[in-house]
Amino acid sequence: GAGVSQSPRYKVAKRGQDVALRCDPISGHVSLFWYQQALGQGPEFLTYFQNEAQLDKSGLPSDRFFAERPEGSVSTLKIQRTQQEDSAVYLCASSYSDWGDNEQFFGPGTRLTVL
Amino acid sequence: EDQVTQSPEALRLQEGESSSLNCSYTVSGLRGLFWYRQDPGKGPEFLFTLYSAGEEKEKERLKATLTKKESFLHITAPKPEDSATYLCAVQSPATSGTYKYIFGTGTRLKVLA
Numbered sequence: 001g002a003g004v005s006q007s008p009r010y011k012v013a014k015r016g017q018d019v020a021l022r023c024d025p026i027s028g029h030v031s032l033f034w035y036q037q038a039l040g041q042g043p044e045f046l047t048y049f050q051n052e053a054q055l056d057k058s059g060l061p062s063d064r065f066f067a068e069r070p071e072g073s074v075s076t077l078k079i080q081r082t083q084q085e086d087s088a089v090y091l092c093a094s095s096y097s098d099w100g101d102n103e104q105f106f107g108p109g110t111r112l113t114v115l
Numbered sequence: 116e117d118q119v120t121q122s123p124e125a126l127r128l129q130e131g132e133s134s135s136l137n138c139s140y141t142v143s144g145l146r147g148l149f150w151y152r153q154d155p156g157k158g159p160e161f162l163f164t165l166y167s168a169g170e171e172k173e174k175e176r177l178k179a180t181l182t183k184k185e186s187f188l189h190i191t192a193p194k195p196e197d198s199a200t201y202l203c204a205v206q207s208p209a210t211s212g213t214y215k216y217i218f219g220t221g222t223r224l225k226v227l228a
Contacts, residue, residue: 004158033216035218040220041220041221042119042202042204042218042219042220042221043159043202043204043218044218045215045216045217048213055213056209056211056213056214056215058209058211058213058215091158091159093158093159099206099213099214100206100216101146101147101164101206102164103149103161103164104149104159104161105161106151106158106159106160107158108156108157108158109157109158
């Protein structure tokens with residue numbers, strides 16, 4: 001069975017460019033989370049989807065960050081006008097339970113470097 | 116303010132030398148405490164979920180315990196393949212009626228052969 005996949009695995013952007021990061025969760029998983037992980041730190045919550053509904057976006061750092069999951073499966077995290085402080089690993093996780101009450105299955109992450 | 120603190124930041128053990136990792140938390144209400152293992156360049160891998168004080172769970176050489184203020188991850192007779200960063204996360208109710216997840220910064224474990 002396939003796990004959570006993310007693409008691209010690595011992305012280099014010039015400051016000011018827009019980027020789109022994709023997450024393919026495990027089929028049938030209700031919950032989908034996005035996290036940002038800086039080097040040497042734990043993941044920081046960005047946003048949460050339950051099916052296609054974005055129930056929590058309190059962790060998005062600014063209005064340059066936007067996430068969607070239009071059909072309740074694949075999700076895209078978009079960052080507009082990237083800044084150097086956006087450089088980090090972006091992790092996606094999915095769960096079969098509401099709010100990920102049991103376990104979250106993480107993808108390998110997308111490492112974003114903004115020059 | 117809700118927070119999760121893990122200690123030590125880094126730990127070096129000889130193969131077979133048992134030890135414990137600590138996760139202290141301060142939250143308004145605990146819905147669940149999670150332990151994950153993360154290898155370099157990979158996403159976290161789920162280990163355990165604990166829901167209430169006094170609960171314990173085991174998996175191979177790992178055992179997780181929970182009190183009202185902290186959780187311990189006990190590693191018995193570790194092997195080099197146990198080397199990884201161990202992350203603790205807490206799920207608690209948010210004021211908005213949703214739930215928030217707070218991860219600690221992790222403990223980097225190195226087990227020497």
